Amino acid sequence: MMWKRMRSSGLTLFVITLLLISASALHVVGEEDEAIKQQPPDDLDISITNLTFSNPEPEEGEVITISVTVRNNMAQRIDDLTLSLMRFDQNITEKEISIGPEEEETFDFEWEAVGGTQTITAVLSAEVFGERIEISLRSEDIDVEPEPLGDIYSPILAILFIFAVVFGSVLIPSIVASFSGKSKDED
């Protein structure tokens, strides 16, 4: 009888222990799964592979297309990436992009060229697992032919007009005097 009672309580203890072990094991596995999910990938392998212009020698005011190629070398999709184009420190334009696993995609931007030597930088930024990442690629210098300021004829006409008025002003008193009938001695 005694032996029977001990055996049943032992069994109960064993079952409880078994249940506890299973539960804790399940909990650990769950934690591990969560840890895998939250941990950033060891190699965050996204890159900007190319930055090209539809016309490398545009004229000022010409709208050109800037193509930026982004490659995701990881086995998972990355969403909510911001791809922006910078000219010096100014943000020209930006767009939200997402890129699938092991994919390379080209994104086009329209830009109205500004005169002078320009350098465009493509910046890829995102918040990945609480960490801010920023990848950039700088273009080669491009020379944008500035729109000519004014024309040559206007300053020539301006100087001729000034000469005409200044030299012509010599004659104004004679003309006025002849109309008013006054002689020079009276002037």
Place this chain on the structure above:
Amino acid sequence: MKSIKEDMMEDIKNTCLTVSFELKRHFRMKRMIISFLLAIGLPLIFYIVPLIWASFPDTAEGFATLNLSFVNLLIIISGSLFAGDAVVGEFEEKTGLLLFSTPQRHSTIFVGKYIGALLPTLVVVSIYYLTTSIEIIGIYGVEGITLEYFKSFFIALVYTTSAVSLIFFFSSILKRKITSTLLGFFSLLMILPIIENVLQFLVEVEPWYILTYSAGLITNVFVGTTPIGGGPGGQMGQFSPDFYSGLTVMVAYTLILFFLAVFIASKRRME
């Protein structure tokens, strides 16, 4: 009584006589030599210094922009030299007692004096541009002389006329040669640029009506519509002068101040 044609011919002859007298006076007072030497010497600095200690800018436009940013200074110096005492000198030194008693019309005397101050200043600016163009050809070849260079030259000539008009105006209203010359010199070199900068950077208003602001076009033509700022300091500004309104402002300054100066001087009497 003379016919209108004879009257006009006499006025032209008298004006030419005044111009010739003024030019001889400037020559006698060595003003021409000084300003011509400056017109050759200043651009030579931009050639010799980089040749010995540094290197030339990559482009002819860059060299021209650097060199011509100082043509304003030469215009101000020559304008003050030639026009600073043009009218006031006659009143201060009492030489007007002899001059104004001649049968020549007073207006022709003052127009002649204005032309006598304007012509050498224009020649000085032309020498500066000629020296710079020789340097550009020497460094970058003939193709370095672009249409923009000629545009800049003609704008500089228009600016010269307005600067001379302003100094000539001061000469017609003030009583002393030194005051007129210094006021003309400092108004173009400092006073107007200060007002221009205050309006630009503190009030944030485009000072399109300020003469020195329009002078920025002399070098701005080399960089197209992209503003690089104007004035002797070459400071980066948030505004840049519009080509056509800038030219109009310069022409307006020239003609309004010229007519005002001639009118005031003609009405002025010896004390």
